[in-house]
Amino acid sequence: xxxxxxxxxxxxxxxxxxxxxxxxxxxxxxxxxxxxxxxxxxxxxxxxxxxxxxxxxxxxxxxxxxxxxxxxxxxxxxxxxxxxxxxxxxxxxxxxxxxxxxxxxxxxxxxxxxxxxxxxxxxxxxx
Numbered sequence: 001x002x003x004x005x006x007x008x009x010x011x012x013x014x015x016x017x018x019x020x021x022x023x024x025x026x027x028x029x030x031x032x033x034x035x036x037x038x039x040x041x042x043x044x045x046x047x048x049x050x051x052x053x054x055x056x057x058x059x060x061x062x063x064x065x066x067x068x069x070x071x072x073x074x075x076x077x078x079x080x081x082x083x084x085x086x087x088x089x090x091x092x093x094x095x096x097x098x099x100x101x102x103x104x105x106x107x108x109x110x111x112x113x114x115x116x117x118x119x120x121x122x123x124x125x126x127x
Contacts, residue, residue, distance in 0.1 A: 002046075006039055029091050036083060067115055074108050081105075 013035040020028035051072060058068040081104030088097035 032090050070111055074111050077104055077107055
């Protein structure tokens with residue numbers, strides 16, 4: 001199972017991180033960042049499957065693909081923002097982590113505007 005491989009990799013990385021943190025804190029941060037990137041790369045095929053599945057369902061349900069793409073972008077931004085924020089916190093840069101989270105929220109809000117407008121137009125048509 002893939003999760004067992006990922007968890008095993010994370011425990012090994014954690015062990016290296018804890019050892020290196022005592023000796024060279026800079027190297028420990030790099031180990032953490034590289035581990036995160038490798039885990040993300042391992043999960044890319046699964047992410048692609050999810051995206052294709054959602055697009056297929058949207059096509060079958062006659063949902064405009066533009067809205068599905070916006071939702072997928074919002075989810076991606078949320079995950080990437082969280083990932084970056086956690087790396088910043090691990091590096092001891094909590095203030096940068098907060099700014100990354102704030103910028104992600106603003107970008108998500110901007111992306112959500114077309115969906116909100118479509119919902120409002122639908123409500124107005126019903127009335």
